[in-house]
Amino acid sequence: MTSRSPNPQSEISEPRGLYDQYSSWLRMAVTKRYGSQDADDLVQDIWVKLVPYESQAIRHPRAFLLRIASNLIADRIRRRTRSDRWQEQQAALQPSWEMAGQSDELLVKQVILSLPQPLRDVFVLSRFGGLTNDQIAEQLGIRPKTVEWRMTKALAHCAAQFRR
Incomplete structure (x- = not known):
């Protein structure tokens, strides 16, 4: 009987160890999905967003990290859209x-x-x-x-x- 190593996606991890285990993978995944322009900032923001989960075990760390990245990108797009809309309104108000x-x-x-x-x-x-x-x-x-x-x-x- 051969023993297989568990699927890394289904491992339960503590957030403190996630950085050591997934930092290089996360940087590559973020760069591949969202481009290299703001990848460093995005990765940093992901680790900051992870802080509240320090006391919890994370069952699917890669999926969890990518979900945080996706949410951060959505927030940035929403902010940019809101900012663009505000600037358009200000331009329309100009005499x-x-x-x-x-x-x-x-x-x-x-x-x-x-x-x-x-x-x-x-x-x-x-x-x-x-x-x-x-x-x-x-x-x-x-x-x-x-x-x-x-x-x-x-x-x-x-x-x-x-x-x-």
Whole structure:
């Protein structure tokens, strides 16, 4: 009667010994399945995800490690998709005149220059300088409430000019 060694996939292993036993195999498997671009980071994340299971025996360690890898990849794809969607939404919220042609750009400049000086100062500092109302108030030496009022008037003026 010959004795066969048990199938390594069905061995029960402790997580502490998994690294020594499967680290090179895991790196190759991850590289083969998901490419070498982020393989090192992914393998590191897999070992980190394994920490909560230290007190448990793992019946199928290779399958378990690959499941963690698969879940991590799915999370990364989900995050990337969410990030891409957010960036698209932000781009859609940008004023259309930022991407306008030369004639539209000229019209925008004319509308801005037609604003009364106090309104124009607030508008330019807010929209082109990226300053908050408090920062604008401090720079111009006026109250933040005055900044709000001037910005409201400036936007109303611009909207009225573009409706023409």
